[in-house]
Amino acid sequence: MIIRTRKSSDIPSSEITPESVYINRRKFLGASAGLGAAAFLSRDAAASPISTRQDDEPNTWEEITTHNNFYEFGLDKKDPSRNAHRLVTKPWTVKVDGLCKNPGDYQLEDFIKPSTIEDRIYRFRCVEAWSMVIPWRGFPLADVVNRAEPDPSARYVAFETLWDPEQMTERRWKPRIGWPYREGLRLDEAVHPLSLLVNGLYGKELPNQNGAPLRVIVPWKYGFKSIKSIVRMTFTEEEPPTTWATQSPGEYGFYSNVNPDVSHPRWSQATEKRIDGSKFFGHRRIDTLFLNGYADEVAHLYEGMDLQKYF
Amino acid sequence: MANPRRRILLLKCAIWLTGLGPIVWLAVGFFRGTLGVLPVDTIILVEGRWTLVFLLATLAVTPIRRLTGWNRIIQLRRLLGLFAFFHACVHFLAYAGIDQLFAIGYIIEDVLDRRYITAGFAALLLLIPLAVTSTKGWIRRLGKRWVKLHRLVYVAASLGVLHFYWKVRADTFWPLVAALTLAGLFAVRLAYRRRRLGGRATSSR
Numbered sequence: 001m002i003i004r005t006r007k008s009s010d011i012p013s014s015e016i017t018p019e020s021v022y023i024n025r026r027k028f029l030g031a032s033a034g035l036g037a038a039a040f041l042s043r044d045a046a047a048s049p050i051s052t053r054q055d056d057e058p059n060t061w062e063e064i065t066t067h068n069n070f071y072e073f074g075l076d077k078k079d080p081s082r083n084a085h086r087l088v089t090k091p092w093t094v095k096v097d098g099l100c101k102n103p104g105d106y107q108l109e110d111f112i113k114p115s116t117i118e119d120r121i122y123r124f125r126c127v128e129a130w131s132m133v134i135p136w137r138g139f140p141l142a143d144v145v146n147r148a149e150p151d152p153s154a155r156y157v158a159f160e161t162l163w164d165p166e167q168m169t170e171r172r173w174k175p176r177i178g179w180p181y182r183e184g185l186r187l188d189e190a191v192h193p194l195s196l197l198v199n200g201l202y203g204k205e206l207p208n209q210n211g212a213p214l215r216v217i218v219p220w221k222y223g224f225k226s227i228k229s230i231v232r233m234t235f236t237e238e239e240p241p242t243t244w245a246t247q248s249p250g251e252y253g254f255y256s257n258v259n260p261d262v263s264h265p266r267w268s269q270a271t272e273k274r275i276d277g278s279k280f281f282g283h284r285r286i287d288t289l290f291l292n293g294y295a296d297e298v299a300h301l302y303e304g305m306d307l308q309k310y311f
Numbered sequence: 312m313a314n315p316r317r318r319i320l321l322l323k324c325a326i327w328l329t330g331l332g333p334i335v336w337l338a339v340g341f342f343r344g345t346l347g348v349l350p351v352d353t354i355i356l357v358e359g360r361w362t363l364v365f366l367l368a369t370l371a372v373t374p375i376r377r378l379t380g381w382n383r384i385i386q387l388r389r390l391l392g393l394f395a396f397f398h399a400c401v402h403f404l405a406y407a408g409i410d411q412l413f414a415i416g417y418i419i420e421d422v423l424d425r426r427y428i429t430a431g432f433a434a435l436l437l438l439i440p441l442a443v444t445s446t447k448g449w450i451r452r453l454g455k456r457w458v459k460l461h462r463l464v465y466v467a468a469s470l471g472v473l474h475f476y477w478k479v480r481a482d483t484f485w486p487l488v489a490a491l492t493l494a495g496l497f498a499v500r501l502a503y504r505r506r507r508l509g510g511r512a513t514s515s516r
Contacts, residue, residue, distance in 0.1 A: 063348050066347070066348060067347065067348035067349065075481070078347055248480075266425050266427055267421070268417060268420060268421065273349060273351075275348050281349075281350055283349055
């Protein structure tokens with residue numbers, strides 16, 4: 001198991017202080033025992049000649065919080081960081097419903113309190129073929145699922161993002177997306193130890209543009225599966241409709257597992273632009289790993305499935 | 312107002328400034344680090360937009376001339392067209408060089424398999440002969456064939472707009488604005504063409 005630590009000499013002087021301080025004193029924990037090694041890449045640890053960063057060294061706070069897809073706050077990557085301050089995250093209620101023993105409206109605090117908060121560094125791979133490495137803070141999604149006690153008939157869990165045009169800025173004529181944003185997971189994916197509910201970043205409160213106050217992180221799937229600012233969880237028997245798969249079924253599937261062998265119809269998924277502060281253009285192109293490098297942990301979930309078909 | 316020749320000169324200066332403006336803006340942003348976390352994406356996006364702006368501006372010259380009777384405006388067309396080609400080249404080179412690192416295999420795969428890249432690449436190829444033959448010498452040498460050859464710009468512009476429409480993930484607003492503009496410019500041309508042909512038919516009777 002790898003426990004990642006960083007020497008202060010590893011940190012480029014250009015990095016802003018808060019997360020550097022954080023990095024210096026924090027030991028990065030992997031997932032629970034046995035999963036730790038998986039949380040990080042096994043690629044050679046040599047730094048690239050154009051980057052001062054080691055492979056899979058976390059992105060800066062600035063990078064993580066200014067390059068976001070959160071269409072409710074605008075379509076440009078910078079828009080969410082400019083507009084998401086309008087999102088009111090306190091108080092926040094999450095509705096749990098569908099096929100479960102303990103449905104109800106839960107205050108965010110009650111949702112989080114029973115769980116042990118931990119920090120985990122995960123790779124984050126966007127379907128648009130860029131990627132980062134992000135130190136999330138959160139707790140296992142399984143905690144919440146188990147507390148809800150899904151019925152035996154429940155096979156999926158659906159999630160919904162807040163939709164409030166008053167707080168959200170993207171109201172321009174846009175016929176093709178039906179809000180609220182919806183996502184979903186198979187129940188065995190949701191209770192997998194790598195799946196997180198996240199409420200923090202770099203040990204601090206999660207910024208709104210990154211999905212405050214509570215979001216999902218499923219690191220082996222494309223980023224859009226990791227739904228932000230959740231207000232509802234519904235246990236269902238049937239595969240729930242999800243926003244991008246509904247909008248463009250030929251391009252986005254329900255599973256959307258990171259897979260270099262299944263290209264998006266409009267671009268290859270074989271490689272990705274790792275945003276890493278490299279000289280000149282701030283990124284370097286690397287090979288995309290099957291299941292984003294978490295195959296040892298999660299590949300068994302898809303045994304016997306044709307991943308070309310269930311993409 | 313300035314005399315006609317001076318007016319054209321001023322407009323040409325304005326076109327030069329507008330044409331080089333995005334490059335200066337990108338260069339300044341690049342060095343100041345304000346192009347975002349993935350500057351290459353910003354470069355490709357901005358250059359793609361300006362390619363379309365200049366292509367549509369080039370195609371607007373004749374309709375404006377017809378509608379206003381201002382014949383000298385034709386003197387601006389070559390410059391507009393060359394700037395469209397220039398931005399198309401920067402757009403493509405940013406994609407091929409910075410984004411794909413000149414990995415020819417991936418680029419060929421993109422061009423063959425991804426329809427929006429197929430369309431965009433075809434548009435770029437079509438612009439090459441037009442840029443090459445934009446000189447006075449070629450205009451003279453080709454004569455009437457020059458006009459025919461340069462009708463390829465209609466195809467290139469249509470492919471460019473299609474490339475834009477097929478690329479966006481969700482917001483088709485600007486691609487549709489571009490498409491409607493292009494359609495409007497075609498409509499003016501067709502209307503005048505019809506009227507001219509109609510006129511000829513009447514006079515020959």
